[in-house]
Amino acid sequence: MAKYHLILNNAPAGYDQYGETVARGKIDTVEYVSKTVGTTRKMMIYTPPGYTENQRYNVLYLLHGIGGDETEWCHHASPQVILDNLYAARKLAPMIVVMPNGRAMPNDRAEGNLFDTDKLKAFEDFESDLLYEIIPFIESNYWVQIDRENRALAGLSMGGGQSLNIGLGNLDHFAWIGGFSSAPNTKAPERLVPHPEEATSKLKLLWLSCGVLDNLKHVSDQTHAYLSQHNVPHIWYEESGGHDWPVWKNDLYHFSQLIFQKFQV
Incomplete structure (x- = not known):
């Protein structure tokens, strides 16, 4: 069975609470013009403590679920707290985090x-918005590296399905891909990875995770089974919990520490 054998426990107590001496990053709401949608759209962008033009950063594109928008991660998970704490502990590679709206339509509210x-089609249309609008905007306006090895794509539920669909379908753009409790919008495994050898050679990390009580777990189960059958290395993380925020915050804690590191899963 092809997978990276990594023992993952739940994040430690206090991982999502600020320590007294932790330097803080910044979260901004940013607008960009989307030709895909034909409107000006919004996204949230996290820049880490000490963000400076004197270095180039990796980029994690982090997607929300069907009931959310660009603010969902910030409202429910305080990702900046999790990430700032990990930076303080020197456990993260330098990165910014882009949280866009994955519903690519003029009225993109949930x-x-x-x-x-x-609305379901708008989640499919988001692929064009991400590849041709958001990524070029980020790479023109932020101090980031622009190679596929410096881009990660991950998300929860509907966004997990989007991350697998878009990421695995565009391996020339992304080397690090994560699906957290991926929803049924996830393509069938044979469509996700029609060429297992190519995926194996190009991926730095493919992450699948799901709570053991999640009623959508069958989606991740079948993807994991296919990847294992075809010897595509990946992390498979079954964790306590259901389809909820404690699971996804825990996923971000672990996934963020693995991306842009000097190993290949």
Whole structure:
């Protein structure tokens, strides 16, 4: 069975609470013009403590779920606290984190029937927005590295499915990919990874995780089974909990420490 044997325990107590001497990064709301959607759109961007033009940073693109928007991670998980603490402990590679709105349509708010056909299609259309609008904007306006090895893509639930669909379909853009409790929008495994040898050669890290009580766990189970059958190295993390924020915060804690590091899973 092809996977990276890594023992993962739940994040330690206090990982999501600031210590007294921890330097703090910054989260800003940023607007960009999207030709894909035809509107000006918003995203949240985390820059780490000491962010400076004197170095180039990696970029993690972090996606939300079907009921959220660009603010969801910040409202429910305080990712800046988790990341600032890890920076203080010297456990992270230098990175900025981009939290866009994965619903690529003019009214991109999470309102009304979230499962309307046009809203579901907007999550598919987000691929173009990410590749051709967001990434070029970030690489033109922030001090970041621009190679595939310096880009990661991960998300929760609907965003987990998007991350697998977009990331594995664009291995020339992303080398680090994570799906947290990925939703049924995730493509069938044989469509996600039609060429296992290519995926194996290009991926630095492929992460799949899900709470053992999650009623969507079958999605991650079948992806994991396919990857194992076809010898595609990946991390498979079954953790305590359901389809909820304690799981996704824990995933961010672990995943962020693995990306942009000098090993290949």
